[in-house]
Amino acid sequence: MVVGRGVGLATLAPLVKAARANNLGVTAILSSRERHMSMSQHHFVDVGARLVEVNDDDGSSAPDNVMECIRAQIQAGQCDALFTCGSKRLLGIIQHLAREYSLPGQVALEQQMACGLGMCFSCVRVMCEGQKTIHRRVCWDGPVFDALEVQS
Numbered sequence: 001m002v003v004g005r006g007v008g009l010a011t012l013a014p015l016v017k018a019a020r021a022n023n024l025g026v027t028a029i030l031s032s033r034e035r036h037m038s039m040s041q042h043h044f045v046d047v048g049a050r051l052v053e054v055n056d057d058d059g060s061s062a063p064d065n066v067m068e069c070i071r072a073q074i075q076a077g078q079c080d081a082l083f084t085c086g087s088k089r090l091l092g093i094i095q096h097l098a099r100e101y102s103l104p105g106q107v108a109l110e111q112q113m114a115c116g117l118g119m120c121f122s123c124v125r126v127m128c129e130g131q132k133t134i135h136r137r138v139c140w141d142g143p144v145f146d147a148l149e150v151q152s
């Protein structure tokens, strides 16, 4: 399952394409401010992903609703891994459900960067490695991380 909002959806589209090419079913939860602003639907539809669109207009993108939507998919056996990009709110939801159901998950982080080469440390994020707190450069060590590594 991929869960994204706004421009983050563009990052998830290649992942969905790769999953479908490997015959894996994909549910894509697409979140947007307004229904007509939802992005990249055609990329997901074209490769055969099942779409669930939520938006701020009708309140369906509220965190509690998104959480229950994903939970229903998990309980129906439609989800064995979670992927998201960018949104801290969505990352928090993914982390919560990944812990609750012992599912793997990954996040592609969005972060302001100065050099983009690993030298300036402007893109450092705080992460967990077991019980240790560590710092990782998003540009060099990521931008994709285990969802449970990232402190949100």
Ligand code: FES
Pocket: 112, 113, 114, 115, 116, 117, 118, 119, 120, 121, 122, 123, 124, 137, 138, 139, 140
């Ligand atoms: S942007 Fe400079 S170290 Fe990441």
